[in-house]
Amino acid sequence: MRVHYPRTAHLPWSPGATADDVRARDLSGLEGRYVVVTEKMDGENTTLYRDGLHARSLDSAHHPSRAWVKALHSRIATRIPEGWRISGENLFARHSIPYADLDGYFYGFSVWDGDQCLDWTSTVAFFQDLGIPTPRVLWAGTFDEKLIRKQLKLDLTRQEGYVVRAAEGFAYSEFAERVAKWVRPSHVQTDTHWMYAEVVPNQLGAKAPFWAVRSGVDVSAEDLTTALSVEPVKQDGLLRDDLWFDAYSRLDAANCYGNTRLVGAIASLLHPRPRAVLMADLAASLEMPTVRRIADAVGLAPRLHTSIDDEFRRAGLARMSFGTDLAMLHSVAAVTASDSAATENVATADVATENVSWSLLFAEDCGLLPGSPIQTLRSACRDAFAELPPLAADRCWGEARQLFAEGRIASVEEAVAATWRWRDAEFPRLLHLVGASGSGKSSTASALAGRDNTVLVSLDDLRTARGSRADQSANQEVLSAGLRLLDEALARGADVVWDATSLTRQQRGLVDGAARRRNALIEHRVHLAPAAVLEERNAQRANPVPAKVLAAQVRRFDPPYPGEAHRATYVDTVGGDASFDGLAYSIWEG
Numbered sequence: 031m032r033v034h035y036p037r038t039a040h041l042p043w044s045p046g047a048t049a050d051d052v053r054a055r056d057l058s059g060l061e062g063r064y065v066v067v068t069e070k071m072d073g074e075n076t077t078l079y080r081d082g083l084h085a086r087s088l089d090s091a092h093h094p095s096r097a098w099v100k101a102l103h104s105r106i107a108t109r110i111p112e113g114w115r116i117s118g119e120n121l122f123a124r125h126s127i128p129y130a131d132l133d134g135y136f137y138g139f140s141v142w143d144g145d146q147c148l149d150w151t152s153t154v155a156f157f158q159d160l161g162i163p164t165p166r167v168l169w170a171g172t173f174d175e176k177l178i179r180k181q182l183k184l185d186l187t188r189q190e191g192y193v194v195r196a197a198e199g200f201a202y203s204e205f206a207e208r209v210a211k212w213v214r215p216s217h218v219q220t221d222t223h224w225m226y227a228e229v230v231p232n233q234l235g236a237k238a239p240f241w242a243v244r245s246g247v248d249v250s251a252e253d254l255t256t257a258l259s260v261e262p263v264k265q266d267g268l269l270r271d272d273l274w275f276d277a278y279s280r281l282d283a284a285n286c287y288g289n290t291r292l293v294g295a296i297a298s299l300l301h302p303r304p305r306a307v308l309m310a311d312l313a314a315s316l317e318m319p320t321v322r323r324i325a326d327a328v329g330l331a332p333r334l335h336t337s338i339d340d341e342f343r344r345a346g347l348a349r350m351s352f353g354t355d356l357a358m359l360h361s362v363a364a365v366t367a368s369d370s371a372a373t374e375n376v377a378t379a380d381v382a383t384e385n386v387s388w389s390l391l392f393a394e395d396c397g398l399l400p401g402s403p404i405q406t407l408r409s410a411c412r413d414a415f416a417e418l419p420p421l422a423a424d425r426c427w428g429e430a431r432q433l434f435a436e437g438r439i440a441s442v443e444e445a446v447a448a449t450w451r452w453r454d455a456e457f458p459r460l461l462h463l464v465g466a467s468g469s470g471k472s473s474t475a476s477a478l479a480g481r482d483n484t485v486l487v488s489l490d491d492l493r494t495a496r497g498s499r500a501d502q503s504a505n506q507e508v509l510s511a512g513l514r515l516l517d518e519a520l521a522r523g524a525d526v527v528w529d530a531t532s533l534t535r536q537q538r539g540l541v542d543g544a545a546r547r548r549n550a551l552i553e554h555r556v557h558l559a560p561a562a563v564l565e566e567r568n569a570q571r572a573n574p575v576p577a578k579v580l581a582a583q584v585r586r587f588d589p590p591y592p593g594e595a596h597r598a599t600y601v602d603t604v605g606g607d608a609s610f611d612g613l614a615y616s617i618w619e620g
Contacts, residue, residue, distance in 0.1 A: 033142070035075050035086060035117050036205040038193065043179060046191065047215030059207025063196045066150050067178060070191040071137050072127040073119035078103050080110040085120070094229045095123035097136045099539075105246035106160045109287065114547070115142045118162065124230040127190055131235030133163035134242070139193070145202040159288035161245025168192055177366075192596045209395040240316070248278045248565045251299055258315045260300065273365055274299060280361040284398070289320060294358040296328035298365045305329045306466075306587035310496055310558045318600045320398040324593055326354050327362050334363040334389045337381035343389070345394045348435035351402040353592030359389045407434060410442035422455035425551050428596030435593070443607040459525040460516070460545040464590060465557030466534045466583040467575045468567035472603055473554060475529040486510050488529040513544050520548035533587045535594065542595065553597040556592045 039054035040047035045387060047053055075086040081104050085096070099120045109118065118138035121129060138157040141148040148156065157164050166183055173194070191213040200208045237394070239249045239257040251274045257263040277298035281291050284581055300308055304326040310320045330350050339348065350359060363386045368379035384500060393399045411430055415423040430445035439445050461478055463471040479486035492508045512530070519526045526545075532538045545552050559567075563586050568574045575583075590598060 032079070032082075032084060033077070033115060034151060034208075035170055036202070037079055038209055041176075041194065041212045044191070044212040045215040053233070053542045054206070054210045056207075057173075057175070057210070059204065060194065060196060060210070063173055063198065064171065065173045065194050066167055066253050067169040067182065067192050067194050068139065068167055069189060070193050070213065071119040071165055071166060072129075072190040072349070073121035073137075074123070074124045074125075075117070076120040077115050077117045078107075078110065080107055080112055083395075097121065098122045098506070102134075102162075102245060104189055106162075107557060107560050108158055111143075112524065113144050116140070116160070119336050123459045124232050127188060127588055129188075129232040132232055133235060133237050133240075134161075134245070135234070135493070136162060137165050138162040138305070139165055140195075142202070147200050147202070147205070147208075148597075149199040151196045159242070161243070161288055161291075162181075162389075163191075163241055170197070173507075177333075184214070184269045190214060198565045201264055202229055204551055216587055229260070235387065236315075240292055241619055242287050243295050245293070246282070246287065246613075249295075250274075254296065254299065258275055258296070258312060260311050271568050274368075275496075275599045277361070277365045280364055281358065284357040284361045286355065286361060289323075290355045290358045293320060293323045293355075294362050296324050297331065297362045301328050301331065301366045302326075302364070303328070303371065304585070306558070306584065306589055307561065308565075309589060310560045313558055313600075322600065323354060323409045325589065329364040329564070329588070329591070330359055331366055334360060336388070337385055340392065344437065345435050347389070347398050348398075348404065348471070349593050351398060351404045351590075352431055352435075354397055356393055356402055360386055360393070363389075403440070404434060405433065407431070407440075407442060407445065407572060413446050414442050414446050419455040419457070420550060424597050425449075425452040430592065456526055458523050458548060458550045460520070460542070460552045461525065461548045461555055462541060462545075462595065463527065463539065463557065464531050464538065464553045466531060466559075466564055466587055467580055468564040468571065469557035469559045470530075470601060471529055471555075471557050474557065475527050478527045481521070481525070484525045484527060486529060487515050489518070492530070508538070509609060513540070515543065516544055517548065520545060520550050522608070527548075528611075531555045531583060535590070536589060538590065538594065551597070552595040553599065554595045556589055556598060556600050558589075558600060 037052050039052040042057070043619070044053075074095070076096075077084055078099075083100065099122065116506050117140045120136055121132055122135040133238055138153070138160075141156050142151045154164050169178060171177070186193070186413055191211060193209065195212045196208040212229075213369070236257055239253050243249050245253065251262055277295055281294045286294055296312075297497070303311075305328055308328060308599070309321050309325045312324060333346075333350075338426055347356060350356060367382035367386060398401060407430070408427070412423075413428050413429050417428065424450040426445075429449050430439065433439045433448055439448055463474060465471050475488065478484060489508055489512055492511050493504075495520060496504060496508070505593075512528070516528065517524050529539050530541075533540065542552050561581075564580060564584065568577075568580055592598065
């Protein structure tokens with residue numbers, strides 16, 4: 031069954047409405063509701079189904095500008111559920127506004143399950159899984175006409191207008207009450223209708239290769255590394271195309287699509303790089319949750335190449351699933367088995383491949399694949415803990431996922447019952463700073479230490495008190511003094527900021543272990559910066575560390591994995607903003 035996309039009414043203050051357009055006379059359907067305001071794109075309204083597609087007209091004929099979206103549909107059609115349809119803007123052909131930096135030629139703006147439009151959060155998530163970008167959100171909040179009109183200032187030379195829609199889902203019959211648009215005056219500024227003129231394609235931007243990979247395109251290694259602004263990994267001066275296309279093949283066979291396909295592809299391509307270096311290099315091109323997942327796949331895949339006692343295998347795989355898709359991880363491990371055999375104490379590539387195959391079978395047999403139950407448990411716990419204070423909710427989920435890995439709980443009911451002691455948020459907090467010298471930890475520490483009931487424990491300050499900040503000869507005594515101060519502060523209920531490099535899991539474990547004994551919530555604040563930035567900052571410091579020491583720190587730095595702490599935050603210091611809030615990803619994302 032084919033369905034017309036409804037005509038979107040113009041807001042009362044929209045100057046672009048013509049005599050035959052529909053105007054919204056009554057905005058009561060938006061008043062009091064949380065809305066999202068997205069950029070209105072200048073393209074052709076298009077709807078895709080599992081078994082076909084059409085433009086606004088249900089009997090739309092072929093046009094050269096529709097070839098690209100038809101190719102997209104051929105890749106994603108099987109992932110559109112029966113009875114669902116997705117609506118968006120086909121932007122291949124230039125209309126009245128030229129675009130020079132598109133993420134793709136099709137932007138999705140609504141998802142329909144029969145007569146029901148999905149809420150905006152679910153819409154964005156569904157489109158990302160399909161590899162389809164969504165229009166930029168210009169404003170969000172409880173509907174306020176005066177505020178929207180005051181704050182939204184568009185560049186009318188390159189923006190057509192905006193669309194206001196209720197963030198919650200709504201029925202097809204409610205569309206006119208929940209969605210309205212603002213269009214610039216005299217929008218159409220060409221003499222000939224675009225369909226009867228020569229097709230002039232809009233231009234794709236730097237992030238388009240990422241969306242192409244998400245949608246199922248086998249983007250070349252050269253194009254992807256160019257988009258990432260990193261040097262490609264070569265062997266004997268050549269790109270490993272055999273490994274590269276093997277990665278795509280395995281990811282597709284494992285039903286890895288959307289962002290998971292992108293993560294697996296990049297992890298396979300860049301797997302020889304150290305995790306910390308990789309994270310710092312990719313942070314400028316990709317959002318931090320994606321960067322973290324890529325780095326985790328790079329770090330965890332080699333573990334699947336080695337022989338593991340089956341008694342401990344389920345718990346290990348469950349912990350890996352906290353922030354990594356296990357199907358994707360096994361695909362990356364299979365692709366990279368031959369390259370890592372020599373460095374992971376594995377006799378041959380065949381042995382490494384065999385270990386990966388056994389791990390995959392084991393994961394399926396114990397119920398961790400094809401879909402990891404940790405995702406279902408996470409979603410259920412998010413709802414169950416929704417009414418708790420934010421820190422309590424994070425603490426309860428952090429504890430619940432660890433209990434799941436240990437095999438002690440399997441349902442949301444068991445998770446709720448097992449985490450009752452942390453629901454009141456009456457526990458101290460350890461803010462554990464992590465990062466090499468010059469990564470911005472001191473700025474973060476200064477911002478955090480100014481809070482009430484917060485104690486700063488800085489190992490550099492303790493060394494200075496002993497006579498010399500640079501004196502490394504008494505590190506054990508300095509560490510012992512710091513741990514004593516940490517324990518005393520947590521015992522009286524204070525929050526503690528721990529300022530040290532904490533580059534390895536072993537170093538972090540000593541501090542985190544002391545915090546666990548005092549029932550503290552543990553949060554890692556991870557500071558990332560490229561090696562060149564660290565060197566430049568170090569040279570400008572009043573007390574620079576020796577160049578060899580800094581280089582050794584960069585080599586040894588192994589950022590935390592999900593599950594090491596209750597929460598984790600990645601701090602953006604390269605952009606000049608050392609705000610302690612930084613680029614955080616939610617614990618609920620893994």
